Amino acid sequence: xxxxxxxxxxxxxxxxxxxxxxxxxxxxxxxxxxxxxxxxxxxxxxxxxxxxxxxxxxxxxxxxxxxxxxxxxxxxxxxxxxxxxxxxxxxxxxxxxxxxxxxxxxxxxxxxxxxxxxxxxxxxxxxxxxxxxxxxxxxxxxxxxxxxxxxxxxxxxxxxxxxxxxxxxxxxxxxxxxxxxxxxxxxxxxxxxxxxxxxxxx
DNA sequence: ATTAGGATCTTCT
DNA sequence: GAAGATCCTAATG
Numbered sequence: 001x002x003x004x005x006x007x008x009x010x011x012x013x014x015x016x017x018x019x020x021x022x023x024x025x026x027x028x029x030x031x032x033x034x035x036x037x038x039x040x041x042x043x044x045x046x047x048x049x050x051x052x053x054x055x056x057x058x059x060x061x062x063x064x065x066x067x068x069x070x071x072x073x074x075x076x077x078x079x080x081x082x083x084x085x086x087x088x089x090x091x092x093x094x095x096x097x098x099x100x101x102x103x104x105x106x107x108x109x110x111x112x113x114x115x116x117x118x119x120x121x122x123x124x125x126x127x128x129x130x131x132x133x134x135x136x137x138x139x140x141x142x143x144x145x146x147x148x149x150x151x152x153x154x155x156x157x158x159x160x161x162x163x164x165x166x167x168x169x170x171x172x173x174x175x176x177x178x179x180x181x182x183x184x185x186x187x188x189x190x191x192x193x194x195x196x197x198x199x200x201x202x
Numbered sequence: 203a204t205t206a207g208g209a210t211c212t213t214c215t
Numbered sequence: 216g217a218a219g220a221t222c223c224t225a226a227t228g
Binding site: 203204205206207208209211212213214215 | 216217218219221222223224225226227228
Protein backbone atom coordinates (compact mmCIF):
# COMPACT_ATOMS: atom_id res chain seq x y z
CA UNK A 1 0.00 0.00 0.00
CA UNK A 2 2.08 2.94 -1.20
CA UNK A 3 1.64 6.15 0.75
CA UNK A 4 4.51 8.32 -0.43
CA UNK A 5 4.16 10.08 -3.79
CA UNK A 6 7.94 10.02 -4.08
CA UNK A 7 7.99 6.36 -5.16
CA UNK A 8 7.52 4.76 -8.56
CA UNK A 9 4.93 2.34 -7.11
CA UNK A 10 2.70 5.27 -6.17
CA UNK A 11 2.24 6.07 -9.86
CA UNK A 12 1.88 2.50 -11.09
CA UNK A 13 -1.71 2.32 -9.79
CA UNK A 14 -4.82 3.28 -11.81
CA UNK A 15 -4.91 6.99 -12.55
CA UNK A 16 -8.14 7.75 -10.59
CA UNK A 17 -6.58 6.15 -7.51
CA UNK A 18 -3.39 8.14 -7.95
CA UNK A 19 -5.41 11.31 -8.54
CA UNK A 20 -7.37 10.97 -5.31
CA UNK A 21 -4.15 10.23 -3.40
CA UNK A 22 -2.42 13.30 -4.84
CA UNK A 23 -4.85 15.64 -3.07
CA UNK A 24 -3.02 17.32 -0.20
CA UNK A 25 0.41 16.34 -1.53
CA UNK A 26 2.99 18.98 -2.36
CA UNK A 27 4.61 19.56 -5.78
CA UNK A 28 7.95 21.38 -5.69
CA UNK A 29 9.93 22.90 -8.50
CA UNK A 30 13.53 24.02 -8.23
CA UNK A 31 15.03 26.41 -10.78
CA UNK A 32 18.00 28.79 -10.75
CA UNK A 33 15.54 31.42 -9.50
CA UNK A 34 14.57 29.37 -6.46
CA UNK A 35 11.98 26.97 -5.11
CA UNK A 36 8.19 27.04 -5.33
CA UNK A 37 5.92 24.48 -3.63
CA UNK A 38 2.20 23.97 -4.19
CA UNK A 39 -0.19 21.82 -2.13
CA UNK A 40 -2.60 20.13 -4.55
CA UNK A 41 -6.33 20.69 -4.04
CA UNK A 42 -7.72 19.75 -7.48
CA UNK A 43 -6.72 17.06 -9.99
CA UNK A 44 -8.21 15.08 -12.87
CA UNK A 45 -7.53 11.51 -13.95
CA UNK A 46 -7.28 10.45 -17.58
CA UNK A 47 -7.05 6.92 -18.90
CA UNK A 48 -5.16 6.07 -22.05
CA UNK A 49 -6.58 5.08 -25.40
CA UNK A 50 -9.87 3.94 -23.79
CA UNK A 51 -10.67 7.49 -22.67
CA UNK A 52 -12.23 9.81 -25.27
CA UNK A 53 -11.24 12.83 -23.17
CA UNK A 54 -7.56 11.88 -23.11
CA UNK A 55 -4.95 13.32 -25.44
CA UNK A 56 -3.96 9.69 -26.02
CA UNK A 57 -7.40 8.65 -27.23
CA UNK A 58 -6.39 8.50 -30.89
CA UNK A 59 -3.11 6.79 -30.23
CA UNK A 60 0.43 8.13 -29.84
CA UNK A 61 1.52 11.42 -31.42
CA UNK A 62 4.79 13.31 -31.00
CA UNK A 63 3.15 15.44 -28.33
CA UNK A 64 1.88 12.55 -26.21
CA UNK A 65 5.02 10.42 -26.40
CA UNK A 66 5.76 10.85 -22.70
CA UNK A 67 2.29 9.58 -21.71
CA UNK A 68 3.23 6.19 -23.09
CA UNK A 69 6.43 6.05 -21.10
CA UNK A 70 7.23 5.15 -17.51
CA UNK A 71 4.99 6.22 -14.63
CA UNK A 72 6.19 9.06 -12.44
CA UNK A 73 7.26 11.29 -15.32
CA UNK A 74 5.69 14.65 -16.16
CA UNK A 75 3.72 15.15 -19.39
CA UNK A 76 3.83 18.89 -20.08
CA UNK A 77 1.74 20.19 -22.98
CA UNK A 78 0.90 23.52 -24.58
CA UNK A 79 -2.77 24.48 -24.41
CA UNK A 80 -4.83 26.84 -26.58
CA UNK A 81 -1.72 28.41 -28.05
CA UNK A 82 -0.99 30.16 -24.74
CA UNK A 83 -0.56 28.04 -21.65
CA UNK A 84 1.43 25.13 -20.32
CA UNK A 85 -0.24 22.36 -18.28
CA UNK A 86 1.27 19.49 -16.27
CA UNK A 87 0.26 15.84 -15.93
CA UNK A 88 1.89 13.01 -14.02
CA UNK A 89 2.04 9.72 -15.93
CA UNK A 90 0.44 6.68 -14.24
CA UNK A 91 0.14 2.90 -14.64
CA UNK A 92 2.58 0.78 -16.56
CA UNK A 93 4.59 1.77 -19.61
CA UNK A 94 2.42 1.76 -22.73
CA UNK A 95 -0.84 2.58 -20.94
CA UNK A 96 -0.82 6.39 -21.46
CA UNK A 97 -2.81 7.11 -18.26
CA UNK A 98 -2.11 10.37 -16.43
CA UNK A 99 -3.31 12.86 -13.82
CA UNK A 100 -3.71 16.54 -14.71
CA UNK A 101 -2.71 18.87 -11.87
CA UNK A 102 -5.47 21.47 -11.88
CA UNK A 103 -5.07 23.64 -8.79
CA UNK A 104 -3.28 24.08 -5.49
CA UNK A 105 -2.17 26.49 -2.82
CA UNK A 106 1.31 28.01 -2.87
CA UNK A 107 2.96 26.90 0.41
CA UNK A 108 6.57 27.94 -0.26
CA UNK A 109 8.30 30.44 -2.52
CA UNK A 110 5.32 32.77 -2.61
CA UNK A 111 7.42 35.74 -3.76
CA UNK A 112 8.84 33.84 -6.73
CA UNK A 113 5.43 32.37 -7.53
CA UNK A 114 3.95 35.87 -7.47
CA UNK A 115 6.63 37.15 -9.84
CA UNK A 116 5.48 34.56 -12.39
CA UNK A 117 1.88 35.83 -12.31
CA UNK A 118 0.05 39.08 -12.92
CA UNK A 119 0.78 41.71 -10.25
CA UNK A 120 -1.95 41.86 -7.64
CA UNK A 121 -3.12 38.25 -8.02
CA UNK A 122 -4.80 37.05 -4.82
CA UNK A 123 -3.01 34.32 -2.86
CA UNK A 124 -5.76 31.78 -3.46
CA UNK A 125 -5.69 32.44 -7.22
CA UNK A 126 -1.92 32.05 -7.74
CA UNK A 127 -2.17 28.36 -8.67
CA UNK A 128 -5.91 28.12 -9.33
CA UNK A 129 -6.27 26.42 -12.71
CA UNK A 130 -3.93 24.03 -14.53
CA UNK A 131 -2.11 26.71 -16.53
CA UNK A 132 -1.74 28.94 -13.48
CA UNK A 133 -0.32 26.05 -11.47
CA UNK A 134 2.24 25.31 -14.17
CA UNK A 135 3.06 29.02 -14.38
CA UNK A 136 3.92 29.48 -10.69
CA UNK A 137 6.13 26.40 -10.84
CA UNK A 138 7.95 27.95 -13.81
CA UNK A 139 7.22 24.99 -16.09
CA UNK A 140 7.28 24.92 -19.89
CA UNK A 141 7.96 22.46 -22.68
CA UNK A 142 11.54 21.93 -21.61
CA UNK A 143 10.18 20.07 -18.55
CA UNK A 144 8.27 17.53 -20.64
CA UNK A 145 9.37 14.04 -19.63
CA UNK A 146 11.07 14.99 -16.37
CA UNK A 147 11.11 12.20 -13.76
CA UNK A 148 9.44 13.43 -10.56
CA UNK A 149 10.52 10.33 -8.64
CA UNK A 150 14.24 10.69 -9.33
CA UNK A 151 16.25 12.21 -6.51
CA UNK A 152 17.66 15.59 -7.43
CA UNK A 153 15.01 16.18 -10.10
CA UNK A 154 13.88 19.78 -10.61
CA UNK A 155 10.27 18.66 -10.09
CA UNK A 156 9.50 16.55 -7.04
CA UNK A 157 6.67 15.51 -4.74
CA UNK A 158 6.41 15.67 -0.95
CA UNK A 159 3.98 13.78 1.32
CA UNK A 160 2.20 16.96 2.40
CA UNK A 161 -1.01 16.58 4.41
CA UNK A 162 -3.26 13.85 2.98
CA UNK A 163 -6.97 14.70 2.65
CA UNK A 164 -9.67 12.66 4.44
CA UNK A 165 -12.34 10.91 2.36
CA UNK A 166 -15.00 13.16 3.87
CA UNK A 167 -13.31 16.20 2.32
CA UNK A 168 -12.90 14.76 -1.18
CA UNK A 169 -15.43 15.81 -3.81
CA UNK A 170 -15.66 14.00 -7.14
CA UNK A 171 -17.34 15.15 -10.30
CA UNK A 172 -17.09 15.38 -14.07
CA UNK A 173 -13.89 16.72 -15.60
CA UNK A 174 -13.70 20.37 -16.54
CA UNK A 175 -13.66 21.56 -20.13
CA UNK A 176 -14.14 18.16 -21.76
CA UNK A 177 -17.10 17.22 -23.94
CA UNK A 178 -16.31 13.63 -24.85
CA UNK A 179 -16.19 11.42 -21.78
CA UNK A 180 -17.87 14.12 -19.69
CA UNK A 181 -19.82 11.49 -17.79
CA UNK A 182 -16.74 10.06 -16.12
CA UNK A 183 -16.46 11.56 -12.59
CA UNK A 184 -12.67 11.68 -12.48
CA UNK A 185 -12.21 15.21 -11.19
CA UNK A 186 -11.22 15.27 -7.50
CA UNK A 187 -11.03 18.34 -5.32
CA UNK A 188 -10.93 19.38 -1.67
CA UNK A 189 -14.37 20.45 -0.45
CA UNK A 190 -14.71 24.17 0.10
CA UNK A 191 -11.07 24.98 -0.63
CA UNK A 192 -10.71 28.54 -1.98
CA UNK A 193 -7.88 27.57 -4.34
CA UNK A 194 -10.04 25.17 -6.36
CA UNK A 195 -10.37 26.49 -9.89
CA UNK A 196 -13.90 25.51 -10.88
CA UNK A 197 -15.90 26.47 -7.78
CA UNK A 198 -17.84 29.10 -9.63
CA UNK A 199 -18.78 26.79 -12.44
CA UNK A 200 -19.56 23.53 -10.68
CA UNK A 201 -20.05 24.48 -7.04
CA UNK A 202 -18.94 22.32 -4.11
C1' DA B 203 -22.52 38.88 -12.12
C1' DT B 204 -22.28 37.22 -16.61
C1' DT B 205 -20.68 37.11 -21.33
C1' DA B 206 -17.82 37.58 -25.40
C1' DG B 207 -13.53 37.61 -27.63
C1' DG B 208 -8.44 37.15 -28.20
C1' DA B 209 -4.05 34.59 -28.07
C1' DT B 210 -2.35 31.09 -31.96
C1' DC B 211 -0.30 25.15 -30.60
C1' DT B 212 -1.55 20.32 -31.82
C1' DT B 213 -4.47 17.28 -33.82
C1' DC B 214 -8.36 15.79 -36.50
C1' DT B 215 -11.88 16.52 -40.31
C1' DG C 216 -11.14 24.86 -41.23
C1' DA C 217 -12.45 23.75 -36.40
C1' DA C 218 -12.11 22.33 -31.76
C1' DG C 219 -9.69 21.80 -27.57
C1' DA C 220 -7.80 19.09 -20.42
C1' DT C 221 -7.31 27.80 -20.71
C1' DC C 222 -6.96 32.33 -18.80
C1' DC C 223 -7.42 37.26 -19.01
C1' DT C 224 -9.62 41.61 -20.23
C1' DA C 225 -13.29 44.47 -21.64
C1' DA C 226 -17.93 45.18 -22.34
C1' DT C 227 -22.44 44.56 -20.66
C1' DG C 228 -26.88 43.75 -17.22
